[in-house]
Amino acid sequence: MEIGVPKETKDQEFRVGLSPSSVRVLSESGHTVFVETQAGTGAGFTDNDYSSAGAEIVDTAEAAWNREMVVKVKEPLKTEYKLLQKNQLLFTYLHLAADRQLTEHLIDSGTCAIAYETVEQPGANRLPLLTPMSIIAGRLAVQFGARFLERQQGGRGVLLGGVPGVKPGKVVILGGGVVGTEAAKIAVGMGAGVQILDVNVERLSYLETLFGSRVELLYSNSAHIEAAVKEADLLIGAVLIPGKKAPILVSRELVKQMRPGSVIVDVAVDQGGCVETLHPTSHTSPVYIDEGVVHYGVPNMPGAVPWTSTQALNNSTLPYVVQLANLGIKALDANPALGKGLNVKNHRLVHPAVLEVFPDLGK
Incomplete structure (x- = not known):
């Protein structure tokens, strides 16, 4: 051929x-x-x-x-x-x-x-050709998020890992699949406070065996999402429904309640995104500010490496x-x-x- x-x-x-x-x-x-x-x-x-x-x-x-x-x-x-x-x-x-x-x-x-x-291989959402890029995108999401939290980049000026005497930044991850898990690994490694929200209780149980008490694991519902997003320094969208558009989990009204200079990185942007205010951007112009919050929506994040x-x-x-x-x-x-x-x-x-x-x- x-x-x-x-x-x-x-x-x-x-x-x-x-x-x-x-x-x-x-x-x-x-x-x-x-x-x-x-x-x-x-x-x-x-x-x-x-x-x-x-x-x-x-x-x-x-x-x-x-x-x-x-x-x-x-x-x-x-x-x-x-x-x-x-x-x-x-x-x-x-x-x-x-x-x-x-x-x-x-x-x-x-x-x-x-x-x-x-x-898709047999089993629960086994997507062998999406997984390697999901791993990379999840890890990059925290790297880019940390970068755009810098004041010079328009962020709040928060160091995710904090320093002795100053509390670390808070990373909220919507979705505990491959992207969310890899993002949490990097965020935990940086010393950030991390929350993962997911609707799959079995997945949350697995994540507990992986992270123990280093990550707060919450069932994903509107009340928990609202409380977590308001306090997030870095919000990472990591929601995937194979082949379908991602559901909107974070409304504009909720984004308004985030602290100015907080950062949103939506890895689900190539499937429509799970944040109402987020739209696709590019590596040349990766971010924009809406409702006072920095939005990162590059759909081909792994292209950076x-x-x-x-x-x-x-x-x-x-x-x-x-x-x-x-x-x-x-x-x-x-x-x-x-x-x-x-x-x-x-x-x-x-x-x-x-x-x-x-x-x-x-x-």
Whole structure:
């Protein structure tokens, strides 16, 4: 199979769909990989690295896209809509529930679109291709939050770890899944006071075995959310409902009650976000102030550490890429977990969770 790897076009997105080591595996399996020139530069991979691994370097995005399968990191942007092709396999993060326009263009194009974030293994929300980026985003959420709490960045001027004689900052995390757990690890390591709120009591029990008394664990309801958010120096949104838009848990009225200069980092922003006042931003312009609170809404946070992120993502995606390369669309039937990643096929929206958001697009 011919596989294209275009350069990412999202603002300061330096990750790349396939690393040179992944290209080598595919090349040794008899497939041909076409990599757009400098696609891996931001992640520390040169064109020569790819050539040495067996890839063919192409000069344009069109030359990378004009293949049987395209492997990317982030969803196609408007400038790439014209490159989508009928019956082409597209394997990437899509997050369609938060992007009707992209969903419509994928349907119109006839592309067979498979989303990393909805590939699901048996068990409770086991999302193997979302997990590595969730780990990184959770850890980065606290790093970025700590940075924007600095007064020079518009924050309250709070040091999360505090110092002897001065209480530490308070980190409130909405959601105790992978993102929330990783955020808590970093926040605890910094010495902050940490609360996690989640609706899954079994998950809260697991988190108790992990953190003990170092983290306050609360059942997530409107009363607990309201009390916690008002006192937060750093609020982290870490809510995920696979394939669906994130529910709004924090209203504008509640944001108004936060202390001026507090910071909100919503990792759920690529699924619509769980904070009413938060909208997507970019690495170039990551924050804005609304109701006196600093809002950080970069949807591709792991792009800030592309060397780590690209390799972590490829460790998880490569087995699925190999299956798609070997079997084509039949891989979706051969591997039920991969089959659950299918979002759009034959000009139709087919993923059940996305159909709940856009029921008219399934007709």
